[in-house]
Amino acid sequence: MIETIYVEEAIKNHPRTKFILKKFKKSRIILINKYGEIFNKRNQNFRIQKANPNLILAHKKNGFVLPAPDGFGIGSSKNFYFSHMYNCIYDCRYCFLQGMYSSANYVIFVNFEDFDIALKKIIENNKNSKLTFFSGYDCDSLALENVTGFAKHILSFFKTHHQIEIEFRTKSIQKEPFILMKPMNNVILAYSLIPELMANSLDNKTPSISKRIRVISELASRGWKIGLRFDPLIHGKNWKELYQELLENLYNTISLDEIHSVSFGPLRFPKRMFKDIFKLYPNEPLFTSSLSANNKIISYDVEIEEEMTSFCKDISLKYIKEDLIFKCSI
Numbered sequence: 001m002i003e004t005i006y007v008e009e010a011i012k013n014h015p016r017t018k019f020i021l022k023k024f025k026k027s028r029i030i031l032i033n034k035y036g037e038i039f040n041k042r043n044q045n046f047r048i049q050k051a052n053p054n055l056i057l058a059h060k061k062n063g064f065v066l067p068a069p070d071g072f073g074i075g076s077s078k079n080f081y082f083s084h085m086y087n088c089i090y091d092c093r094y095c096f097l098q099g100m101y102s103s104a105n106y107v108i109f110v111n112f113e114d115f116d117i118a119l120k121k122i123i124e125n126n127k128n129s130k131l132t133f134f135s136g137y138d139c140d141s142l143a144l145e146n147v148t149g150f151a152k153h154i155l156s157f158f159k160t161h162h163q164i165e166i167e168f169r170t171k172s173i174q175k176e177p178f179i180l181m182k183p184m185n186n187v188i189l190a191y192s193l194i195p196e197l198m199a200n201s202l203d204n205k206t207p208s209i210s211k212r213i214r215v216i217s218e219l220a221s222r223g224w225k226i227g228l229r230f231d232p233l234i235h236g237k238n239w240k241e242l243y244q245e246l247l248e249n250l251y252n253t254i255s256l257d258e259i260h261s262v263s264f265g266p267l268r269f270p271k272r273m274f275k276d277i278f279k280l281y282p283n284e285p286l287f288t289s290s291l292s293a294n295n296k297i298i299s300y301d302v303e304i305e306e307e308m309t310s311f312c313k314d315i316s317l318k319y320i321k322e323d324l325i326f327k328c329s330i
């Protein structure tokens with residue numbers, strides 16, 4: 001239940017604002033000038049807000065599509081990302097958003113058409129490059145699809161740009177709009193996964209790993225391209241057994257022909273962000289375990305990162321070709 005919805009005055013009559021508000025008939029509506037008045041307010045407590053977040057509907061003015069950080073990609077020469085929303089309905093303990101924003105309120109930008117314009121420009125300026133766009137860097141790309149309809153909107157853009165890839169990264173089991181459409185070869189449905197036992201304590205409020213695998217399998221059997229994202233790789237007691245079980249379960253359940261790519265990424269936090277996240281959960285075992293500081297980054301030791309990546313990669317190579325496997329290293 002969303003108690004309060006803040007709406008920017010400028011978009012109060014926008015059709016998408018009306019569409020979203022219809023879904024929250026009991027919420028209190030407050031008109032505001034700019035979303036930053038609420039979202040960037042000082043002295044907010046992320047944890048307290050996370051228990052009962054409000055919604056902000058806003059108009060995005062700039063920065064629609066941005067270059068992805070170096071080391072983020074699945075084989076294209078140029079990678080970009082965009083976010084129609086800030087923050088997430090899930091509450092993963094390692095989520096970087098909790099160290100990035102002081103507010104846990106959700107911001108949804110309703111001017112989707114401006115994302116299309118920005119995408120078009122980038123495609124025109126990069127005619128000779130292979131491009132991949134990542135949806136939902138600052139949120140989960142599909143978790144709130146039944147409210148926003150963003151994936152449905154942006155798919156119609158990519159339907160007419162077959163040569164350009166889009167990845168929706170998610171932990172949700174949201175099947176629409178994909179279940180109602182013919183699969184598109186340039187669309188990757190990418191699922192972030194950790195072993196079930198770890199997810200039970202770290203992936204709070206998300207669908208269970210077994211539910212996610214069921215949906216992945218269903219969408220793959222309908223012909224949608226699947227990305228498997230083991231990012232971050234989590235170290236801990238029995239990690240080898242747990243990852244082996246997860247990987248083998250996935251590869252034995254999903255149609256291997258539909259696997260677009262598999263990527264592994266280490267658990268890493270910029271030092272300042274880690275400090276903020278640690279303050280929220282000083283007793284969280286994940287943050288007091290084998291993490292240490294390397295330059296400006298908090299991470300596992302390189303030997304641990306490499307051991308985990310090569311262990312998981314070796315298992316994957318029994319099922320898929322090496323050119324489908326990527327290492328994410330931001």
Ligand code: SF4
Pocket residue numbers: 087088089090091092094095096097138139140170171
């Ligand atoms: S699903 Fe992703 S964006 Fe959402 S809380 Fe978890 S890590 Fe953060």
